[in-house]
Amino acid sequence: MNREAPTASRAQGWGRIYFAVQAVAGLAWWVGVFLSPAIRTATLGSLDPVLVAAFDVPLFVVASAWAAFGVRTGAMVATSWTGLVAVALATYATFSTEAGWGVLIMLAAAACSTIALFLVVEGRVPTELIVRGPFAFRPAPTLRGxxxxxxxxxxxxxxxxxxxxxxxxxxxCWFEQRWAVSLALPSTAAPAGLVVLVLASCLGIASAVTMSSAGGGTPLPSAMPNRLVIAGPYRWVRNPMAVAGITQGVAVGLILGSWLVVAYAAIGSLLWNYAVRPLEEADLESRFGAEFRHYRDSVRCWIPRVGRN
Structure with a gap:
């Protein structure tokens, strides 16, 4: 029995569900635009809603609805139009300082539509493209000290x-201010962020030095360690450098008083966890076999197990 077929079918189903939700949300947004001046101003600025709707309703709402029924052309049209609108609206907002919230909505829709398009068309997201070319996994030269x-x-x-x-x-942070989408953070955010940044940076440096000294390589995919590292911070979590990097990103957002930078770090964590980590761990399993499988089963990815050493 081919196990990939049911998996692809489920993935296509999730893609269609997303486009259905997008169609309903798009329609609801347009209703809000015409009924609420606040929504219209926040998302479209001074743009003529009738003119924009003449293009957006068929190319975004209707096309998304067609995609929900599994029509690939509808998915392609909706995704292409969403990306085009996101770029155009971002340009408009940057020059006019209007419609910033509309930009964020369309950027999120463009990213999610792209993922859903892959699910509908291919039944999967080709994450392996991330580790091609200079980012392909390669062990570091063994002769390097x-x-x-x-x-x-x-x-x-x-x-x-x-x-x-x-x-x-x-x-x-500059775009957040330019698009007028900033939100006030508590006065304690900046000092707390500074403390967190220092601690996370110490973890990052300790993890990097442990990997390069004990593993015979570097954290870079093109010069990966030649030995499985189970020392230092790697005894507690499998990916302490990722933990450190994501935490650093959140800390920088707190220091800058930027919720978008905090969101950027959160999105980065999702990208790393669901796109990069499976590929990295598959490479480690292929190179270190049972040793890595035992390590993977014994040490968590993100949160240390209490009582383990």
Whole structure:
């Protein structure tokens, strides 16, 4: 019996359910736009709702409804239109400082529609594309010494922390202010975030040094460890660097007073957990076999088991 067929069928069903929900939500949103000036202003700004509805209702609401019945063309049209609207509305909001909440709604719809499109068309999301090319899993050169691995790891940390904890949060925070979608956080958020950032950074550094010194490699997929690391923070959770990175992202959001940066960290955790982690663990199982399976069964991914050492 082919087990992939029922799995694909279920996935297609979930994709169709999403498009059904999107069609209903889209219709409800348009009703709100025409009945509530507050909703219209928050999501469309000064744009003419009649003109926008003339295109959006058939290409978003109706197309999503067709996709809910399994019509692939409807799924493609709805997804393409949603992406186009998200980009156009983001451009409009950036220049006009209006319709910021509409941008966030359409960006979320574009991302979810893309996932649902893959489910409807292919019965799965091709997450393996994430680890192609320079991001493909490759063991580090075995001739490279511990000092070289630690130095390479520190360089990677500086690069990735600079990008994901400084550059991207700063850009997100700027758009949050520009689109006028910021929310007030408690006055204690910034100092609490600073404490959390320091603690999470210490965990990240300790995990990186342990991996590069004990594993004969680096955290980078293109130079992965040659030995399974079950030492230091890895004795308590399987992915302490991911825990540290996600926590750092939340902490930066608290420091900046940006709920969107906090959401960015949360979305990153979902992406890593459901798209990257299964691929990484499949690679580890293929290379380390029973040793990794025992480790996976003994140590949790996110939360340490109380009483284990």
């Amino acid at each position: 511990v000092a070289a691995n630690v130095a390479a790891t520190m360089g990677q940390l500086a690069l990735f922390w600079g990008l994901f904890l400084v550059v991207l949060p700063s850009v997100i």
